[in-house]
Amino acid sequence: MIYWYLFLAFFIPGILGYGGGPASIPLVEKEVVDRYEWMTTQEFGEVLALGNALPGPIATKMAGYIGYAEGGIGGAIVALFASVAPSLILMVILMVTLLKYKDSPKVKNITKLVRPVIAVLLGAMTLQFFMTSIESSGTIQTIVLIIVSYWLLEIRKVHPAFVILMALVYGAVSGIV
Amino acid sequence: MEKEQVKSSKLKTNKDLFLAFFRVGLLGFGGGPAAIPLFHREAVVNYKWMTEDEFGDTLALGNTMPGPIATKMAGYIGYRVNGVIGCLVALMATVVPTVGLMIILLGILQKYKNLEWVNSMSAAVVPVVGVMLAIMTWDFFQKSGKSLGMGRAILFTTLAVILLEFLNIHPAIVIFGILIVSLTSFKKGGDSK
Numbered sequence: 338m339i340y341w342y343l344f345l346a347f348f349i350p351g352i353l354g355y356g357g358g359p360a361s362i363p364l365v366e367k368e369v370v371d372r373y374e375w376m377t378t379q380e381f382g383e384v385l386a387l388g389n390a391l392p393g394p395i396a397t398k399m400a401g402y403i404g405y406a407e408g409g410i411g412g413a414i415v416a417l418f419a420s421v422a423p424s425l426i427l428m429v430i431l432m433v434t435l436l437k438y439k440d441s442p443k444v445k446n447i448t449k450l451v452r453p454v455i456a457v458l459l460g461a462m463t464l465q466f467f468m469t470s471i472e473s474s475g476t477i478q479t480i481v482l483i484i485v486s487y488w489l490l491e492i493r494k495v496h497p498a499f500v501i502l503m504a505l506v507y508g509a510v511s512g513i514v
Numbered sequence: 515m516e517k518e519q520v521k522s523s524k525l526k527t528n529k530d531l532f533l534a535f536f537r538v539g540l541l542g543f544g545g546g547p548a549a550i551p552l553f554h555r556e557a558v559v560n561y562k563w564m565t566e567d568e569f570g571d572t573l574a575l576g577n578t579m580p581g582p583i584a585t586k587m588a589g590y591i592g593y594r595v596n597g598v599i600g601c602l603v604a605l606m607a608t609v610v611p612t613v614g615l616m617i618i619l620l621g622i623l624q625k626y627k628n629l630e631w632v633n634s635m636s637a638a639v640v641p642v643v644g645v646m647l648a649i650m651t652w653d654f655f656q657k658s659g660k661s662l663g664m665g666r667a668i669l670f671t672t673l674a675v676i677l678l679e680f681l682n683i684h685p686a687i688v689i690f691g692i693l694i695v696s697l698t699s700f701k702k703g704g705d706s707k
Contacts (some may be wrong), residue, residue, distance in 0.1 A: 351581045390636040393612025394584035395545035401613030424581025425589040446696040449661045451574040451668040456654035466644035474638040482641035508638030512631030
């Protein structure tokens with residue numbers, strides 16, 4: 338029975354979470370804390386904080402961990418499947434349909450007209466990241482990190498992996514000092 | 515002989531898919547959206563699995579649909595490159611390492627969760643992701659200028675800002691709107707090329 342509840346608890350946020358993984362976090366909390374009472378708000382907050390400190394998509398980290406805590410490996414698999422499969426299947430079906438007609442001028446127009454929307458969405462996300470950074474690291478440190486990472490990424494063409502690793506090391510060192 | 519070659523190239527494709535999404539999963543600090551510039555880097559720049567345009571379409575449609583964005587992107591790109599197997603390989607590479615890490619580390623880190631350096635490590639990555647997103651934003655805007663003409667690009671971008679940021683209309687609705695308008699109108703003149 339726990340598997341069925343785990344499936345429901347993650348299927349619903351997956352289907353309703355518009356706006357990427359982070360958008361589904363409050364929905365997951367509703368299921369996990371309010372409905373099924375697997376965790377207290379405090380415990381959920383701790384799992385979320387740690388999930389945010391680790392790399393990788395947040396929705397699947399939450400699903401995998403909570404599934405594991407409640408139902409072992411089987412629980413982790415069920416929770417992951419419920420949060421990943423429905424939206425992915427929808428995506429594949431729609432994209433394949435769209436690609437079939439990709440040479441039609443109408444479909445080409447979609448690409449052209451959607452571009453400004455994507456630019457705005459990305460721009461909004463950019464601002465959000467900068468604001469978060471100012472809140473947690475302070476204005477001066479944020480500006481310095483922005484300039485240095487821009488210089489490394491765009492002018493020196495350093496691979497993003499290295500820039501991220503450098504930021505991690507810098508963060509760890511500045512946290513210890 | 516030829517069969518062998520096909521088989522080994524499939525194997526190589528799966529290995530590439532796994533490595534690409536493994537890197538994205540392990541470096542994407544800040545949740546799924548933080549991984550988008552990294553997906554772009556692997557799928558368009560490194561492996562050339564899709565063009566800029568196709569990536570833009572995938573991202574747009576991915577944002578229109580519910581659910582985690584990272585797994586939608588990984589699963590779809592994997593499917594495009596190597597069918598259902600590719601889809602599964604890409605998903606495994608994105609999800610399994612980070613979930614495994616989470617389960618293992620949660621036990622250990624529960625003890626040290628208040629440590630300053632753990633927190634400041636993840637804080638330092640945030641502006642770097644911001645810069646990557648800013649660069650992508652600029653790219654999309656410039657491309658838009660090329661395909662629509664600068665005047666119309668600025669007009670549509672302004673419109674999008676008003677709809678999305680000021681009127682707070684959900685992106686899914688805006689994107690669906692464009693889809694419907696594009697498919698039903700533009701009988702003539704829409705195809706500029």
